Amino acid sequence: MMQALYFFFSILVFPGLLFIINISLLYTGIMRKLTARMQNRIGPPVWQPFLDVIKLFSKENINTENARPGFTFWPIVVLASTFVLALMIPVSGMAPLATSVDAIIIIYFFAFTSFSLFMAGLSSTNPFAVTGSIRGLVQIFAYEFPFVVAMLVPLFFVGTLSPAIVNAYQLQSGSWLFFNFPIAGVVFFICLLAKAEIPPFHVPDAHQEIVGGYHVEYTGTRYAFMEIARSVKIFVLISLGIALFFGGASNIFLFIAESLIMLFILTVISVVAARVRINQVLKLYWFLGFIVLIELIVRLLI
Amino acid sequence: MKKRGLLRRVSDYARKRSPWIVHMDCAGCNGCDIETFAVLSPRYDIERFGGLEKGNPRQADIQVVAGAISKKIRSRLIRIYEQMPEPKIVMAIGSCAITKGVFHDGYNICGPLDNIIPVDVYVPGCPPKPEAILDGLIKALELWRKK
Numbered sequence: 001m002m003q004a005l006y007f008f009f010s011i012l013v014f015p016g017l018l019f020i021i022n023i024s025l026l027y028t029g030i031m032r033k034l035t036a037r038m039q040n041r042i043g044p045p046v047w048q049p050f051l052d053v054i055k056l057f058s059k060e061n062i063n064t065e066n067a068r069p070g071f072t073f074w075p076i077v078v079l080a081s082t083f084v085l086a087l088m089i090p091v092s093g094m095a096p097l098a099t100s101v102d103a104i105i106i107i108y109f110f111a112f113t114s115f116s117l118f119m120a121g122l123s124s125t126n127p128f129a130v131t132g133s134i135r136g137l138v139q140i141f142a143y144e145f146p147f148v149v150a151m152l153v154p155l156f157f158v159g160t161l162s163p164a165i166v167n168a169y170q171l172q173s174g175s176w177l178f179f180n181f182p183i184a185g186v187v188f189f190i191c192l193l194a195k196a197e198i199p200p201f202h203v204p205d206a207h208q209e210i211v212g213g214y215h216v217e218y219t220g221t222r223y224a225f226m227e228i229a230r231s232v233k234i235f236v237l238i239s240l241g242i243a244l245f246f247g248g249a250s251n252i253f254l255f256i257a258e259s260l261i262m263l264f265i266l267t268v269i270s271v272v273a274a275r276v277r278i279n280q281v282l283k284l285y286w287f288l289g290f291i292v293l294i295e296l297i298v299r300l301l302i
Numbered sequence: 303m304k305k306r307g308l309l310r311r312v313s314d315y316a317r318k319r320s321p322w323i324v325h326m327d328c329a330g331c332n333g334c335d336i337e338t339f340a341v342l343s344p345r346y347d348i349e350r351f352g353g354l355e356k357g358n359p360r361q362a363d364i365q366v367v368a369g370a371i372s373k374k375i376r377s378r379l380i381r382i383y384e385q386m387p388e389p390k391i392v393m394a395i396g397s398c399a400i401t402k403g404v405f406h407d408g409y410n411i412c413g414p415l416d417n418i419i420p421v422d423v424y425v426p427g428c429p430p431k432p433e434a435i436l437d438g439l440i441k442a443l444e445l446w447r448k449k
């Protein structure tokens with residue numbers, strides 16, 4: 001009885017959905033504030049994403065005339081699959097839905113959240129949305145391979161398929177796996193930028209160029225779902241990075257300190273870098289995939 | 303004044319603090335356009351009120367119209383207005399949009415903006431200063447209660 005109650009508590013409240021939605025919206029707000037300060041502006045308050053999401057929930061939902069049936073359905077899939085992902089990844093060593101083969105499920109769900117986002121774009125049949133979605137699908141081909149290989153390097157080193165165990169291993173040995181595998185760590189970090197669609201790799205939703213890409217047609221509640229999913233995805237990627245490479249975290253305060261430092265580095269990169277073109281993205285990521293594959297093979301042979 | 307429920311008060315609060323604007327330049331001289339861009343720039347920074355420039359009427363709350371309305375742009379203006387989700391606010395920037403301004407005898411000018419779509423806030427001037435536009439934006443935010 002107690003165990004069942006604790007299970008539901010950990011899924012719904014801490015470190016489950018309630019905690020994750022709130023903290024990831026807060027992180028997005030911190031990111032916007034930091035960006036504004038670095039551009040010498042005052043910027044929005046850190047709770048701005050909450051206000052945006054509440055406002056979007058209170059607006060009208062427009063159904064486009066040309067939209068395919070999936071138009072109303074894919075945003076919900078995006079949100080749901082992001083939540084599954086958030087429950088699988090250890091936040092300060094705890095993952096409510098953890099199994100012993102987490103890494104495989106995480107790899108699939110990461111690809112699936114991006115895929116469902118771009119399916120949402122394709123089903124709205126707006127030319128901008130279709131352009132953005134096709135760019136996004138091409139970008140998946142670019143970054144998915146180096147991301148998976150970079151994830152496998154620490155997992156093979158510890159000899160497990162669960163990020164929570166890698167987290168525990170780092171805490172026990174007291175060293176960061178980033179220093180054991182600097183190449184894989186850097187590649188993981190660069191792939192994280194592309195997965196979270198942070199500049200310089202926000203090719204699918206380049207808002208100066210294709211006015212926001214895949215979410216052009218979405219309004220109201222559905223767009224709010226996409227915004228929440230985007231924030232949660234950034235948070236999830238940061239916590240996966242901490243669990244696999246950057247030291248691990250034993251309690252929530254350590255976790256928040258480490259993730260804020262990572263968020264700061266992400267923000268600095270996103271402010272100083274300009275957007276790259278889609279062919280440059282492909283070239284860069286195939287090169288990174290090649291390098292990190294060599295590192296993996298060398299580690300396996302030694 | 304009508305009493306508002308809790309949900310309505312929360313959503314009014316959120317709407318007031320997150321105005322996303324879509325900006326449209328019609329057939330004026332572009333003076334008002336440049337001043338509107340100055341409002342978006344770091345010096346005046348509407349993001350401190352939570353505002354964002356969305357180049358996309360579907361996600362915008364406030365339509366900012368600058369310049370006189372010509373016959374060609376009239377149908378596009380109405381289309382963009384209709385694409386915005388309810389509730390929405392329209393701001394008219396500059397004397398061209400409010401009256402016809404210096405273009406009042408033009409053969410292709412079809413009337414001030416409020417003959418075409420309902421306008422909530424007028425910002426006069428030729429062109430108005432960025433401070434005046436910001437002031438108009440803040441006046442517009444007070445209007446969410448009435449919508």
Ligand code: SF4
Pocket residue numbers: 330331332333334335368369370395396397398399403404427428429
């Ligand atoms: S109001 Fe004046 S500055 Fe503005 S578009 Fe008209 S003529 Fe130009």
